[in-house]
Amino acid sequence: MAVDNRQADASEESLHRIFTVPEAPDSTLGRIEKEISENLNAFLQTHIAAREKPLAEIEKDFLSADIPESPSFVSEHTHFLLDKLVAQSVHTSAPSFIGHMTSALPYFLMPLSKIMIGLNQNLVKIETSKAFTPLERQVLGMLHNLIFNEEEAFYQQWMHSANHSLGAFCSGGTVANITALWVARNNALKPDGEFRGVAQEGLFRAMKHYGYDDLAVLVSERGHYSLKKAADVLGIGRESVVSIKTDDNNRVCLDELNKTLDSLKARNIKPFAIVGVAGTTETGNIDPLEQLADIAEQHGCHFHVDAAWGGATLMSNKYRPLLKGIERADSVTIDAHKQLYVPMGAGMVIFKNPALMTAIEHHAEYILRKGSKDLGSHTLEGSRSGMAMLLFASMNIISRPGYEMLINNSIEKAKYFAQLIESNPDFELISEPELCLLTYRYVPEATQRALKIATPAQKEELLDALNDLTKFIQKKQRESGKSFVSRTRLTPAKWGRKITTVLRVVLANPLTTDKILNDVLCEQQTLAAESEFSFPKIISLTKTILDKQ
Amino acid sequence: MAVDNRQADASEESLHRIFTVPEAPDSTLGRIEKEISENLNAFLQTHIAAREKPLAEIEKDFLSADIPESPSFVSEHTHFLLDKLVAQSVHTSAPSFIGHMTSALPYFLMPLSKIMIGLNQNLVKIETSKAFTPLERQVLGMLHNLIFNEEEAFYQQWMHSANHSLGAFCSGGTVANITALWVARNNALKPDGEFRGVAQEGLFRAMKHYGYDDLAVLVSERGHYSLKKAADVLGIGRESVVSIKTDDNNRVCLDELNKTLDSLKARNIKPFAIVGVAGTTETGNIDPLEQLADIAEQHGCHFHVDAAWGGATLMSNKYRPLLKGIERADSVTIDAHKQLYVPMGAGMVIFKNPALMTAIEHHAEYILRKGSKDLGSHTLEGSRSGMAMLLFASMNIISRPGYEMLINNSIEKAKYFAQLIESNPDFELISEPELCLLTYRYVPEATQRALKIATPAQKEELLDALNDLTKFIQKKQRESGKSFVSRTRLTPAKWGRKITTVLRVVLANPLTTDKILNDVLCEQQTLAAESEFSFPKIISLTKTILDKQ
Structure with missing residues (x-):
């Protein structure tokens, strides 16, 4: 409250004011915004990774669990944030910060992200997103095209089809991987005769119906930790993620994989998904996807490719061949907040077959009605922001x-x-x-x-x-x-x-x-x-x- | 690329330029930002819900699945976005948009969100978030305090404790509900003797070990659809969410609940969680939480309160008594992007007992090492943005x-x-x-x-x-x-x-x-x-x- 210089207060009038768009361009908020921009620019131009300050010292500024009983001026609180938060943040965009998958971002995303924040659309349903829904469907289509390269007619038929979805935009690669394995699990244990499917009846009854002793997901020992987390969440169990040895180049050993598949089947364990890694988190190596596709096909497994990191490489005609075989995947994870250079919170899972996600479709009385184009009927998350817009803009401005x-x-x-x-x-x-x-x-x-x-x-x-x-x-x-x-x-x-x-x-x-x-x-x-x-x-x-x- | 007036191109030089912070305040990007701000202000001041245009018409602007082969000027693309996206968006903040849980937001969040986007921190680990981690831990502590109101010593002990977490910040109420039931499921089927727990061994073996015929989650028929989705994801099955009738005021019938619990137990079905609804999505009614707490205690169930909507009511000393009993919950979902008035993407699940989340703890070689204060070891999501910052700022500026x-x-x-x-x-x-x-x-x-x-x-x-x-x-x-x-x-x-x-x-x-x-x-x-x-x-x-x- 209290964007002006009077005493900060919680009066009805000042409350009303904070929700109102300021008319004057030289308003107090305008000045504060200018100050923030200047401070951020200075921060972003400083070529260090972080200022040295022990965490215990930083924590001293964030100790109280009390919600303040009196309001602060926006200007005053902004100064607190600039001094205590911004100054003690990590320069993830610094050119010498080369330890994780963060980078400098295209600067045009700063002004464009205002649109996302300001409009505050909710992509779960058309009623709170309108044009953002077709936009997100187009973005999913563009990524599908990048990976699977179907004919134009395919996209004209499916991209905007109610009851279908080419994938899901989500907060990140972990949710994308969980979604892919969720779909794979539900399709492996689908309705069959009187059995109404794992989605309805749960894993215990599904396993009894199908008569398996266990399930397995196979991935190289370099697979991302989110796969074990996914197995935990999905009720499969971390131990069902079977780690396959890698060769000297951190790529899955195909012999080992075949041997393991045989051994699992001999023990009545159903291997329902094989995960290829396209860009291991630790070393950036790519599994032999073409051969993995063959093996998955032969064993009737869902073939998922975790290309959270490496997927962006498909943009490069020169290096695209490194991912040969990805076009045969059933599903692919890709993170736009990694090498597609958009801000944090832009993961995607893309499905080759538009009918696959039916396995996780859900509806509600007040939204997501059948036949609507609401994206929320095929996502793990519910309410979601219009983040797809920033990827859309980047793909148009930067181009392939x-x-x-x-x-x-x-x-x-x-x-x-x-x-x-x-x-x-x-x-x-x-x-x-x-x-x-x-x-x-x-x-x-x-x-x-x-x-x-x-x-x-x-x-x-x-x-x-x-x-x-x-x-x-x-x-x-x-x-x-x-x-x-x-x-x-x-x-x-x-x-x-x-x-x-x-x-x-x-x-x-x-x-x-x-x-x-x-x-x-x-x-x-x-x-x-x-x-x-x-x-x-x-x-x-x-x-x-x-x-x- | 191409923020200036020369031909848009993809040269090395122009690529380099888009990643660089512009020096001059009157740069082209500065002008574009000004134009976006003015356009957004005009949009936000227009008091309509949406401009009439059939969805099929809007879709025509989002039809191609091709990633452009040539770059666009930022200014040119911005005009596309303003004409085709912004103008066709929903005025979720309009005072006459009273159909969903979106509202006008405090305008100060527009400049402050620049900090979040610009710094692009990743909250999964300290190494990419530094001060944002203590800040998010404090926000979780403040919400814990709002709900459970423990002594100050409690927060001094647990809020910043490595290996513990008072909850998880996440993209929304759905992920929060899934997380709560994930924890509840893992605790109900925890390691026991030679059995290594459901997290490791999966549901099938867990059910055999514990000898249950099925699991159940109980919630009123007004429960949010995300609970059935959670049951599907978690492998429990949608049918395991047992709907309990409501009374004339949309509150769960306690008699029915007790009868159902008895009947489940008689059929060897383990009711592992009871969910109280604090603000039904459809009618805004609140279950009798105090009595639900008693029943959950008596039957040894995890007591989760879905206060995604109603949780903000705890800020009101006048209406807080409506949620009496919430302080006895094991976990609570609350969405800050609902009535705490921050932008989309700010859900939380808070756990009363700091040890509860151990049931879903996970580690990896390159991050989330034991003893680190990385928040990512207790979240369903992996990489996450610094959204907690906007709630932190709002609580300070607006105050309780x-x-x-x-x-x-x-x-x-x-x-x-x-x-x-x-x-x-x-x-x-x-x-x-x-x-x-x-x-x-x-x-x-x-x-x-x-x-x-x-x-x-x-x-x-x-x-x-x-x-x-x-x-x-x-x-x-x-x-x-x-x-x-x-x-x-x-x-x-x-x-x-x-x-x-x-x-x-x-x-x-x-x-x-x-x-x-x-x-x-x-x-x-x-x-x-x-x-x-x-x-x-x-x-x-x-x-x-x-x-x-």
């Missing part, structure tokens, strides 16, 4: 060739960084970039030599110390705030499948330069030497081993 | 007494409208407002008299015609675009539980005036007479009945 350039540049930047790492004797590349992700770690050149001749016990000790050192470097670099890479744990064949802590970078930000990549390595080299325990240990162990040579 | 005034005014406006309906001889109030929702219909005064003396067959015929007429009025009013009320179907005791189509209004918008409410009724009266079939039929039937008197 623009996206291709962004994708190609990011992959080529990753290849450059891989070369940089390989040409530096003190680093070890762990996973080659296939998309714009790669993993590596710092290993002093002498230690690399020592590892080759170490006894098994020495090797074990060295590798443990290297894991500690990698963790140390990653944390230190994050804390120092100049740049940010993430870390994860992999089991590289080179190191006998031993759990190995690695540094992980995602090179999606178009503003990241070669110089920044050089600086990141340089800083890591410097930080390593600051480690009080693992670095001296590694040096001394290395010396012991090499001295004995 | 400000919200109280908004809530009280909306309830009192509903009472005024109910009086208006009752004092008009041609209308029939179907459900009295308890919160700011009510239902009614148009029934000519003579017809009301005729219904009292009609034979059962005549009555049946009249009531059917009235259903048709109500539907006609609602559709016509929506199409004419001046105002909007919604419709639903209820089974009022007064009409022998016959399915009755009713008009439904939600009076949440602070800008809705008494005059608007008068005009809405007036328009409905006029529209009724325009019906070519049902109105003449009603008049003639009425005449026949009254003439025979």
